[in-house]
Amino acid sequence: MGVTPKIAPSMLSSDFANLASEAKRMLDFGADWLHMDIMDGHFVPNLTIGAPVIESLRKHTKAYLDCHLMVTNPIDYVEPLGKAGASGFTFHVEISKDNWQELIQRIKSKGMRPGVALKPGTPIEEVYPLVDSENPVEMVLVMTVEPGFGGQKFMPEMMDKVRVLRKKYPSLDIEVDGGLGPSTIDMAASAGANCIVAGSSVFGAPEPAAAISLMRNSVLENQEKC
Numbered sequence: 001m002g003v004t005p006k007i008a009p010s011m012l013s014s015d016f017a018n019l020a021s022e023a024k025r026m027l028d029f030g031a032d033w034l035h036m037d038i039m040d041g042h043f044v045p046n047l048t049i050g051a052p053v054i055e056s057l058r059k060h061t062k063a064y065l066d067c068h069l070m071v072t073n074p075i076d077y078v079e080p081l082g083k084a085g086a087s088g089f090t091f092h093v094e095i096s097k098d099n100w101q102e103l104i105q106r107i108k109s110k111g112m113r114p115g116v117a118l119k120p121g122t123p124i125e126e127v128y129p130l131v132d133s134e135n136p137v138e139m140v141l142v143m144t145v146e147p148g149f150g151g152q153k154f155m156p157e158m159m160d161k162v163r164v165l166r167k168k169y170p171s172l173d174i175e176v177d178g179g180l181g182p183s184t185i186d187m188a189a190s191a192g193a194n195c196i197v198a199g200s201s202v203f204g205a206p207e208p209a210a211a212i213s214l215m216r217n218s219v220l221e222n223q224e225k226c
């Protein structure tokens, strides 16, 4: 398999008042990406951060900022997030049925990597056109909890979506988000996920570096079995 493991601590579980040092701490612990949950209080019942915070954090780190847009109007965020220094821009398929082509094109034109996310109730087939397009998304994020909050329970039944996706697209970045940690990583990795978001399990671990390396090893070991 040509995909590399990317372990992405979700900064939603960090101390937002110390975001720069929390980010540095995670990178020192071996994180590959930093997962940034952008919520508008409308698409999901929670409100977090936006472009100004990404811009502030960017001044402190060169890390890949993997932005997950849980917002109703992602197109309005492309320009500000591009300027702020976001790296990945993952929008939800549920609210982009009419404009995903324009979204992908604009995200790329701002130098970001486009991804598409789907909620637990959304069938996997809905993302196929976006991956098969001439101008495709470069990552699919399979939500393994209802988006909105950290610390929820992993939904193992979502692994069918990951398996189907991995079979169809052997070299696609497939991300899972929600309830991932040392006790659930093997289910996700054996289904074919390679980008792993983990919030509470990493920030709450006695040794976050050990949790990160355990998850990376699980992805690598499962790839060897393929």
Ligand code: DX5
Pocket (backbone or CB within 6 Å): 010, 011, 012, 013, 035, 037, 068, 145, 146, 147, 148, 149, 150, 151, 152, 177, 178, 179, 180, 197, 198, 199, 200, 201
């Ligand atoms: C949930 C967010 C997640 C969340 C994951 O809507 O998209 O990124 O922070 O947190 P844990 O790993 O605690 O489930």
Ligand code: ZN
Pocket (backbone or CB within 6 Å): 010, 035, 036, 037, 068, 177, 197
């Ligand atoms: Zn997320």
